[in-house]
Amino acid sequence: MTILRRLRGRLIDLLVVITGVSILVFAFIRMIPGDAVAIMLGANAEVTEDRIEALRIRLGLDLPIHEQYWNWLTGVLQGDFGVSIWTGRPVIEEIAGHVWPTLQLTFLALLTAIVLAIPLGILMARIRGRRGEAFVQAGSVIGLTVPPFWLGILMILVLSTLAPSLQLLGYVPFGEDPLGNLQRLFLPAFALSLPILANLARLLRSTLLEAMQQDYIRTARAKGLPTRRIFYKHALRNAIIPFVTSVGIMAGYLLGGAIVVEQVFAIPGLGRLILGAISERNYPLLQASILLVTCTFVLVNFTVDVIYTLIDPRISE
């Protein structure tokens, strides 16, 4: 019963947050100083009263604000995110054309981070109190704070000097050239993953150390279980729950970080689309991109939270 109540509570939270995000993103295009319509036309050669009026009506900006929100929201829910100011194509098509490189990059970075963070975190917990701990500790903070775009540039510099034949920049779809795709995405994914790798490893270390202090570990010790078994079976299992939760939070960092890393490696993903939209003042495109990426992030966290609720025995009791 409590588990259902908790899930219902999370669902209400989710709806409130998504509604809030949608209001904010909607308000965003209206908050642009000056007349957004004139600004949008501004980059074009001619700005006439007629053109402003025509665009205003086309965008539905002559209606009362709540009606505008309602029209926009119902459109969005039906998959209509408006049309690009410049190309006249639906923005959703432009986003769909750029979303795959970003999703693949984000996914690869997350995978790299998780795969490496578990052994590293265990190692960091195991060397606690030994010589060299300070260096590992400092190393993990370096991992946490190294700018991914700088790391990417350094890797390009070093690798293209060592192996000039290697194709490091750009993007080819996985379906066309799987090997070339992975070869090009390996470096950006690694650069992007390093801060979350460090973050997850540090988290695992501290939760492991905390778990080792618990009563059930002492009980396991008292009944004579081998230390290795205590560590891997009892402590690690319990330490993995907060680890899973923070993987969801990392998704937000990854989606943001990808924007910057894509620039370094010339990957035609959402980052390039969003930056292009800013310089072209293509506000409908920007609005839709921010809304979609944020909602993805919120939904990922919601899913992680639901999984967490379902697997954590302390909550389901």
Place this chain on the structure above:
Amino acid sequence: MSGGTLLRRDPPRIRFSLYNVSLVLVVLIAIAAIFAPVLAPYDPLGQDILQRLKGPTGAHWLGTDELGRDVLSRILFGLRSSLTISAGAVAVALFFGSILGLLAAYYKGWADRIIMRLMDVLFAFPVMLLAIGVIALLGPGGFPTAIAIAIVYTPIFARLLRAPALVVATSDYVLSARSIGASDLRIIVFHILPNIASVILVQVSLLLSSAILVEASLSFLGLGTQPPVPSLGMMLSEGRNFLFLAPWPAVFSGLAILIVAFALNLFGDALRDGLDPRLK
């Protein structure tokens, strides 16, 4: 694995030495940023085309960029502008975040619900995306970058302060202060705030570290500090165009970002361990 002890209970005081290292670094960085005009050997904007794209020499310790500007001087001034923007942003976020978090904790009920839901909504945006949205609104530049970072960090402080303030607000000494007629404001400022100061200090240090990285990312994308004002992220992005001719500007400016973020993060970390009584 040695014998039966897998994890030793009492680690030696290595945290202390890391704390010292980070403290020295933070002080050095602050001095470098504050005294940049005195310390910089050259004008950060002064061009010397004949000396362009040179590696480190006795005259230019960290080399020169594509316009012959001294990289060391530009890094010192870049540090100054990056730190000003980040510190300003964190200060503004701390101010508004504290007010909102304390109000929510102190008044509870509807005020709490409305404030925290608003914070949840802001918190739902990925940091870089919200910052980019704010900059799209205000236009690129150092000031919009600071505002953007401040907006992003406000919910973090609000959440951070609300939880301990809730505990403190129901504690005996707040009750006794109220019973002798202390005003709400007095209780918040003189009784609740000092009790959660250590938590705030740690978070300020950690957020300053990530603010440096966000500012550098935005400047790297050309959305932050605008030329000719030097900034670390912009130097990195300019240096990228000449990476194979002269890697120095890109390498050193990125290294500077890393050192600053590293020092502040380590400092916050050490501070947290030092202040947390449970870890002693």
